[in-house]
Amino acid sequence: MELVDSMLAGNEQSLARLITLVEREAFEVPEIMSRIYPSLGKAYSVGFTGPPGGGKSSLVDRLTAVIRGKGFSVGIIACDPSSPFSGGAVLGDRIRMQQHYLDKGVFIRSLATRDSRGGLSRAARGALKLMDAFGKDFVLVETVGVGQTELDIVDAADTTVVVLVPEAGDAIQTMKAGLLEIADIFVVNKADREGADSLVSELEKMLHQSPKQEWWDVPAMTTQAVNDIGTEELYQNIVSHREALEQTGRLALHRQRQRKGEFIQTIQHRLMARIMKLVETDGSMMASLEDVEKGKTDPYSASMEILTNKTLLHNWLAELEREN
């Protein structure tokens, strides 16, 4: 594929276009992914997640400056939510990153979540791979503003940074499962506001009582992104976490797990798409869908009806033969 070759040769436009193809789930995607597969695994990915308005974009912006200062190149993937009503989106993370617009060593791409619910666009992992193949040393992935359970970032990033604000909560909040369990590094941003130190100390107590693992002490630190305070320390913490992962052989294990998860999710997603397409083209199956909608049939028996439907399997096979 010409596009892949020119991307691998360093063409930004081709990289951008390939990300678009991944976003659209174009039919070329499997071929693209297999073509870049040999070039993968060099980039180190860092995920940033946390509630909306916590300063994730600003932090990514400042951290990018630090990383560029060390001579490394950076890719940024910034996710923002799609409207459940219109399907549209306002992608406004880039606006915090203006200092890097003209830096050839920084590539920023905004992605809408479209129909994904886990805080990341479904295309984020594909975009990450493309940026890796393109030769970026670091890829920083920013999730949408999340609540407590949108945790997809763990399956995409090598190091996960959870960004909180001083008002994020008291001791009980820090004990809750979900978001606060996935942090490899805690950042309490906007630390010029009241409560930052006490939140850090609550986090530390929680971490002390319930350590994530014995080989890595999750640090809880404060930053002020807009004043560029704490960003160098954040970089050092990321580097330390990377070293810990590498020295204990866990980076390879972590990536193994991610690959497995991605494999299963890809199958689930494509399978579902395929089945729905077949259902939509079959009158009798559409009729049973309608019965479910109207409450005439229960969803369980209707779904069994569809999954054991021989016409569906037959049409599926016929479609496969046509495609080959």
Place this chain on the structure above:
Amino acid sequence: MAEEKKIRVLMAKPGLDGHDRGARVLTLGLRDEGMEVIYTGLRQSPEMIVQAAVQEDVDVVGLSCLSGAHKTLFPSVVEQLKSKGVEDVLIVGGGIIPKEDISFLKEKGINAIFGPGTSIKEIANYLKENVKRS
């Protein structure tokens, strides 16, 4: 599940004026029309706009200018996109643009100019009908 084609729009403010109410209203309006709108903020140079348009792989670049410098800034964006080989992006402008400048801007490669009073629907329909990329 091949996604239906989403129209991606870069909403940009070239030059030095600080009036972005119009750009923001349109950003929200086009969102509600189902488009993905990237707003890059105030005081962008044509270089910054072009770089963002390339990286974001947008279908539309919307330029808003109220400073009077549209005759320099808008064509500069078009030129630089062309020099990067980007020819399939729809480029539209708005702001305070005197009527007599419109034909000049169109000659320079701006596809359409939408002045004050244009409805969001009109702009959205124009974009939907005229995006160049499949």
